[in-house]
Amino acid sequence: MLNYSTSEENYIKAIFHLQQADGTVTTNELAAELNTKPASVTDMMKKLKTKKLVHYEAYHGFRLSNEGRKLALIIIRRHRLWEFFLAEKLKFSWEEVHAVAEDLEHVSSKKLIDKLDEFLGFPRFDPHGDPIPDANGKIETSKQVCLQDLPLNTLAVVSHVSDQSNEMLELLGHKKIRIGTKLEVRKKFNFDHSLEIKIRQQQAMNISEQLSKNIFAKYDE
Amino acid sequence: MLNYSTSEENYIKAIFHLQQADGTVTTNELAAELNTKPASVTDMMKKLKTKKLVHYEAYHGFRLSNEGRKLALIIIRRHRLWEFFLAEKLKFSWEEVHAVAEDLEHVSSKKLIDKLDEFLGFPRFDPHGDPIPDANGKIETSKQVCLQDLPLNTLAVVSHVSDQSNEMLELLGHKKIRIGTKLEVRKKFNFDHSLEIKIRQQQAMNISEQLSKNIFAKYDE
DNA sequence: AAATATTTTTAGACAAACCTAAAAAAAATA
DNA sequence: TATTTTTTTTAGGTTTGTCTAAAAATATTT
Incomplete structure (x- = not known):
């Protein structure tokens, strides 16, 4: 390479x-x-x-080209592994993680990245919920949908949050929703399109349409 | 900055x-x-x-200039912290560490480096035994001497190894000597200038003049 | 001290990655 | 379809960091 x-x-x-x-x-x-x-x-x-x-x-x-795509996946792998490292090990917040990873992703040692991957326990998603390509460039492509489009009463895992403003993160923190959170949608209200959702060990709660459209999750079909 | x-x-x-x-x-x-x-x-x-x-x-x-020296210490701090990280966390060998750190040292986020420092437990020496400047650019300058010049029966800490060839590392590994190892010189033989040294929890052993001249240590005067 | 050798600087070029302004091609509209 | 608008490319210039070859300054030798 x-x-x-x-x-x-x-x-x-x-x-x-x-x-x-x-x-x-x-x-x-x-x-x-x-x-x-x-x-x-x-x-x-x-x-x-x-x-x-x-x-x-x-x-x-x-x-x-195929070569180009391979290279892209290598760079994305580096970026997301560094993001994971920054968030998980160095306790950076979600918003801070991206800018620093932009620099780190250009350090090109393959061995560095593969060892970092191992050190981190081969994580499959970065802190934003985006999938991390493996050492061969394979990347999980399973479709994620926003909460509005989840079927009712089906266990799903939060996999992505599209808006990551401070305001959003404040709200997510308050509601204890993060990447990996398991939840179900219990009811959809047609009046304002808000949702009633349930997180394990917690009381059911209501979230607005706006919020629900920014949270994405995966579920088994 | x-x-x-x-x-x-x-x-x-x-x-x-x-x-x-x-x-x-x-x-x-x-x-x-x-x-x-x-x-x-x-x-x-x-x-x-x-x-x-x-x-x-x-x-x-x-x-x-003073500014230049400050900058140099920042870069050296980055370099040595990354070296420590690579060796300690990612299990790189001593020789591999330098080349990768050459790239990582140019990622300039101060927050990254300070958080890395904290994550690593504020190490004071890199894997080669060179001192790591702190967040204010202060660097330990205490003099180190090679084992030949250590006073007898005085506790000292291995702080630097000048030759880092594979052959040397093999020998050091065998003798269980590494940066941070605490030892004392028990006897100096005039015939071949070899040394009898003692490491805590281990039997005393003999090391050649050649080896002793490549190992540096610090002690309290 | 004069001649020679070495070191350092200047002058002029080059590649990478960017820019502005003008020209060419493609797309949209009348 | 002809005209206008938008998009894209070309032409030529800039900055950063490098180079070679020649000139200038300094050091060394005789």
Whole structure:
């Protein structure tokens, strides 16, 4: 595995995230994502094409090659393992974790990451609930749905929280909801679309539609 | 505290190490240390001078300013804490630790380093026995001597091992000597300058002159 | 002290990653 | 479909950190 610059890695990662939604990614989209200018994106795409990390024809957008996707998963693995480390071992809060991991993810020693993984006990999700690719680049893709879309009375595990503002975290802390929390939706109220949910060992409680749409969970079908 | 590039940080660190020995550092010395060319060093010195990190007059060598020294200690702190982490938590061997720490040391979050320090239990020495500066940049400077120069029957703590080849590490492992090991020198043999040493809970043993000259320790006077 | 050798600096280039402004292509609209 | 708008690319420039080759300063030797 060759060595790539921080900048190249950031482009690869951004393309990976954008193409999850989009399929093919455009110059403007990527420029916006990376807080850079379209001209800079074009420059970089030419370079990444010669390195065979992306498929790219002028004016027709781009997507990752197999090589590119592999690299993206390596970077995402590093990022999420560091996030887990920061939160779990160093007691960083969810919001702080991301910025620091942005730097750490570019330290490229494979041995470092694999040993870190082992040290952490091979965690499968980062503190935000996103899945961590394993040493072979395999990543759990099981679909998660927001609480609104959970079937009633079905045990589910909180796997992701999309808004992570301080206000949100305050509310989540108060309600004792975090990644990994097991819960069931007991009732859906049509009046305001609020939900009655039940967490093991706790009283049932009501959560607003707004909150419920920002909490995602997984369940067995 | 401003933010410096990886390259600037490497120069600062190299100057710090060279001036320990030399007092003032020359262009060629620094170029050799950093595997770069003298012309590149001159360029960088001009820049570091405008940033007030070094004192420098053309043709007359350079040394760190107070600011520069502070920065050097921050970088050394990062480096040695990561080394400790890698060895202690991730079970890297002594030799592997340095190269990876070279990358990690440039991640500049102060909070990260201070929390790492806390997580590690505020270690005072890295795996090579070099002292770790504290959060204020204070670094232990107490003199260490090689085993040959230890007074007899005086408790001392192994603080540094100068040769770290595999052969040396194999021997040290066998003799159960590592950084932090408490020992006493019981007898010095004039015939071959070998030493009889005693480690707590172990039988006394004989170590060669060659080995003894590569092991350093500290003791209270 | 003069000549020679060494060290250091300057001058000018280059690659990486970015930028602005203008040109070209594609998409949207009349 | 022709025109206008938007998107993307090209052209040319900047900064950082490097380089080589030549010039200048300092050190060493005779």
